[in-house]
Amino acid sequence: MTEVRVPTLGESVTEATVATWFKKPGDRVEADEMLCELETDKVTVEVPAPAAGTLSDIVAGEGETVGVDALLANIEEGGSGSGDAGSGGGTAKAEADSGETKEAPKEEVADAGGDQGDATGEKVDVMVPTLGESVSEATVSTWFKKVGDEVAADETLCELETDKVSVEVPAPSAGTLAEIVAEEGTTVEADAKIAVIAKSAAGKAGSGEAASKPKDGGDAPATPQGETQYSMPPAGNGGPGRSDVEDAPSAKKAMAEKGVSRDQVQGSGRDGRAMKEDVDRAVAAAKSQPQSDAQPKQAPRAPVAAEDESREERVKMTRLRQTIARRLKDAQNTAAMLTTYNEVDMTETMALRKEYKDLFEKKHGVRLGFMSFFTKACCHALKEVPEVNAEIDGTDIVYKKFVHMGIATGTPTGLVVPVIRDADSMSFAEIEKAIGEKGKRARDGKLSMAEMQGGTFTISNGGVYGSLMSSPILNPPQSGILGMHKIQERPMVVGGEIKIRPMMYLALSYDHRIVDGKGAVTFLVRVKEALEDPRRLLMDL
Known part of the structure; x- marks a missing residue:
């Protein structure tokens, strides 16, 4: 008899609640198979089976609170079906009578296939790759292959969508796609199995047809020989x-x-x-969001009349769009957000860019754009006004002595913010190369989680879409974001004369909890001065 006990739950955590049992007494369990799920104040912990056997009894039922190392259940070892034919047949009959599909040992399945017994060694599981820090699940968005298709090693099989990025899943081996475990729309956890590849024709189900039938005698899609039938629940069923x-x-x-x-x-x-x-x-x-009796909580809109349905299309929000919506609203609900404005005469910056852009591109292999000027100007201003480059942590203010610049980038699936690390120590050419490379990866959906984390300040360029004026929303936990806008010629008074100048409105949204109005205005003025006289950046003035 093997005891199943509560594992270590983490520092300062002494008890947990039994949330869900995935097995019941009498069920066959394999070593390391998940038995139950515990829930603490901070995390959910899965409890694996310490040994193979039969779950004889459950000591702590669902909803009970248990301490560390408390007894949860007992497992009676043995009864694996590897004994004589008589006992194996009895076990199979008992499982069939119960109407449940149990995972059979690979030796039994191989025997059922006769001369194809060695085919089990030709199967390769396709698993969910590492999704990034703090990301535990993803949704299968698109399958590029179907069952029966030939696949090459490292060929993209499907695409997963997480809260922030899309992840391509490559084929771990060449062969035939034998089974798709997680269909499109299915939510899968990290390291879950999503498909099976048969490395050769011998991996397909042959004479062992019984292995692909459910034990209650009903018809079901064929399961590849040597594999246990398994399907993930569709997304959204909960x-x-x-x-x-x-x-x-x-x-x-x-x-x-x-x-x-x-x-x-x-x-x-x-x-x-x-x-x-x-x-x-x-x-x-x-x-x-308190709501009065006169304004009750908004409920889902009633369906339109049948004759008008063709004039609307209802599409489920992607996980990325849901995350964007949630984070933007959280920023408004959390920060004391305020925006200050100024305008900058782009004459000198545009003249400098025009004079050196060809030489710059010839030497560095990258075009000279305006973003490097704005990035440099912001890094310069953040040194003078460090609270704009800080964040709140509880009752502390954390000042950053570096600048990890976030560059807001529009993509076909939504807004993402790749981060240029240590931008304050980079040259114009290094900044332009980093922005170009990150922007391309963002538009192609290739950004990793690490490339969008750790930013200390953000620049958002709405001018590329024609925006003349806007108030950007903070990117938490940052305390400042600069909004760039369209360059537009306007009449300006210069030296007592009216002249046509290329002007741009600038907007700085900031967290008023740690940034005072004086600091915000000073920051924006320093950015304005650096762009109206770019030589100040070289002189560090």
Whole structure:
């Protein structure tokens, strides 16, 4: 008998709640197979089986609170089906009678296939790649191959979509796509299996047809020989509309205590299960957006009349768009955001660029644009006004002694902000090369999570789309963002005379909690001075 105990839960965490059991007494379990899920105040912990065998009893049921190293269940080792034919047949019959599909040991499946027993060694699992720090799941957005297609090693099989980036999944080996485990729209966790590749024709199901049938005798899609049939739940099945998905016990308790209804909570757990942190977010959102009786909470709009349906199209928001919407609204709800404006005469910067752009491109192999001038001007101003390059952490202000410049970039799927690290120590050519490379990767959907994290200040150029004036929204936890706009010729008074000048409006949105009006105006004036006389950047004035 092997005991299943609560694992170490992390520093300062002494207890957890049993959220979900994935097995019940009498079920066959394999070593390292997930038995249950525990929920602490901070994280969700999966408990694997310490040994193969049969789950004999469950000591701590769902909803119970357990301490570290507490007994959860017991596993009776043995009964793996590797004994004589008689006992193996009895086990198979018992499983068939129960109507459940159990994973059979590979030796048994190989025997069922007769002369194809060695085909099990020709299967290669396609797994979800590493998604980045703090990203635990993704949605399968597009499959570029279908079952039966030949694939080459490293050929792109499908594309996954996370909250921030799209991730291409390459084929780990050449062969035939034998099975797609996670269809389009399925939400998958990191390191989950999404497909199977047969490295040769011997990997396909042959005479062992029984292996591809469910044990209740019904028809089902064929499962490749040597593999266990398995399918992921479709994305979006969880939530208020689904009754077979149990919310976490701590979430239920929190909803009851705080008076939050289930339809106000957007579940982020497996299959849409509501977690405690989801309830906390719903409560925070409700507090930040109080609604009077005269203005009740907005409900989903009723469907339009049948004759008008052809005039509308309803499309589910992508995970990236949902994240953009949430982060922008969080920024407005959290920061004391204020915007100050100024205008800059671009005459001298444009003249300098025109004079040296050909020589610059010939020497450095990259075009000289305006973004390098603005990046340099902002780095220069941030040295004088360091609070704009700072962030709030609790009751502390963290001043950054470096500049990781975020460059807001529009892509077909939404706005992303790649980060140019240590921009304050880079030359004009290095900045232009970095901006060009990051921008291309952003538009192609190739940016990694690491390339969009750690920014200390952001520049957003709405002028490329023709914007004349706007108020940019902060990119948390940053305290400042500069908005560039369209260059437009306007009559200006210069030396007592009216002259036509190429002018641009600048907007600095800042967090008034740590940046005072004086600092914000000073920052914008220093940027203006540097662009109207670019020689100041060379002299560090």
